[in-house]
Structures are given as C-alpha cells and as structure tokens.
Amino acid sequence: MTRHPTILATSGGYTRPDRGDLAFAGLVHHAVELSGTTSRPKVCTLGTAGGDQRWFNAFLAQAGTAAGFDLTCLDLFPMPSVEDVEGHLMEQDVVWVNGGSVANLLAVWRVHELDVIFRRVWEAGVVLAGVSAGSVCWYRGGTTDSFGPELRPVTNGLGLLPHDNGVHYDSEPRRRPTVHALVEDGTLGETHCTDDGVGLVYRGTELVEAVAEVDGKGAYIVTKGGDGRVVEERLEPRRVG
Structure with missing residues (x-):
C-alpha cells in the first residue's frame, strides 16, 4: 500500500500482444509501480461498466498471467463474486476499473455501497486506477x-477527486468541444482531460503529474477564466513503460 491515497486516471492501459487477445500496457504497469509493492502484485479489476462480461475477464486473466500479476476480477453481476467485497479490495495493491457506461457503474456501485467502500480503500493506500469510465x-x-x-x-461521480474529467480527448471529435461547452456554462468545473494513452497521477487530491504509454500525446486542464472564456492548459506527460 502507498503512504498517501493515490489515483491514476487514464485513457489507456491496454495493447494487443503478438500472442493472445490483450496485454497490459505501460499505464497499468505504472499503477503497480505507484503501489510500491516489492512482491507479486495483487491487482483486482472491475468490469461493472461493461456488465461484467466473462469473456473480457478471461482476456484480463490472460494479460495478468503474462504480466506476473496475482489478478482477480470482482464481478457484481448477478451477485458479488466474493463474500467480503471491502476485505478483498483492501488486500489489493491496485484496483483497475474498466471502461463502459459510467452512469450504470455508479448506480450499481451505490447499490452495493462501493461508493463508501472505495473511499476507505483509497484512504488505506490501495492505488485506485482505471480507463475511461x-x-x-x-x-x-x-x-x-x-x-x-x-x-x-455526468455529475454524480464518487468525488474522491474535487474536479471533473474528460477522457479520449484526442480520439473522439466531440470530446473537446463538449468539455469546453460544459465548463463554459458551469455544468462542469475545472476539468482534467487525457488523450488516449495518457494518465493523471494524484496523491491525495493533488495532481502531481501526467504520464503516457505512447509518445506525442497530452493532458489538459480546462477552466473558465475571469472573463468567462474557457482556458485550456496543456500538460506534457512523462513517458512510462
């Protein structure tokens, strides 16, 4: 576990290997590095946003074996796959959350009180990370x-980080203008955004750096200035992996 609550929020983490269906790219490995573990990393993935697809769990298990992780998948459909959800999460070095529907993810997590559990897990020093949703x-x-x-x-996130987030900033053409419009009209506040392959590292609630598993990508902080205009600041990420 880390000395400080740590989050790695990304628009990446996966790649296609020469053999197999899926491999963990630099951002997932960086999440493990942030945990400071010196033993076989314990990584738990959650696929709630995609409906806990068992075929994707199999891809993740394959990727975890190749990476040398002790990997588990915490499913919530049709019921939690472990007896003690909080206890299982507390035993991990890293929790990695997959993409899909963030609105559905938040609804299901709240039914199972994971909104409360994740705050305790984060405060205990387990690295929380994930891609997209x-x-x-x-x-x-x-x-x-x-x-x-x-x-x-979406405005009902867990709020562990006191900002808003924009993902896939460079790969989906409506992402940037939508973030700008929502910041301008006040729906979103200060918004931290990532191009594909980029992640943002937070110690506590402080943004400490941007990291990337590919070259030429960026991270961005979007705010509304005193004159009401939207301001976008680019952060140059450090290459990891």
Missing part, C-alpha cells in the same frame, strides 16, 4: 456516452 468515476463528473451517442454530462 474507470477514470471518470473517481471525479465529481465528466462527459459520457452512457445515455446515447451524443455526449452528455
């Missing part, structure tokens, strides 16, 4: 296609 969930909110093809705001 697994990034937005840790913030107050962000942009999502959970409700349909047209991007809409």
